[in-house]
Amino acid sequence: MTTYEYRCEQDGRFDVTLPLGSAPQRIACPVCSGQSTRVFSAPMLKSVPRALAAALDHEEKTRTDPDVVTSLPRTGVRKRTPVLPLTPTLRRLPRP
Ligand SMILES: [Zn+2]
Numbered sequence: 001m002t003t004y005e006y007r008c009e010q011d012g013r014f015d016v017t018l019p020l021g022s023a024p025q026r027i028a029c030p031v032c033s034g035q036s037t038r039v040f041s042a043p044m045l046k047s048v049p050r051a052l053a054a055a056l057d058h059e060e061k062t063r064t065d066p067d068v069v070t071s072l073p074r075t076g077v078r079k080r081t082p083v084l085p086l087t088p089t090l091r092r093l094p095r096p
Pocket of ligand 1: 008012029031
């Protein structure tokens with residue numbers, strides 16, 4: 001289900017939840033039953049963390065203008081992913 005936004009000339013904006021891709025261009029206003037037109041707005045931009053917004057902006061910019069790399073990335077000691085201790089059930093499984 002997706003939330004779509006509509007605007008009634010008398011009552012203002014309201015949201016309608018419909019299955020994805022099934023939103024009509026016009027829908028009846030829940031208050032006055034008048035015809036309301038669909039409104040397209042930016043989804044939840046205020047709730048995106050600043051670092052994520054910067055990363056998304058950078059990703060979009062590098063689609064057509066990629067960053068030029070002049071050196072190899074630094075290599076260092078990589079942290080290994082900790083391995084969970086085997087449970088008694090897993091210990092009984094055959095080993096390669
Ligand atoms: Zn209305």
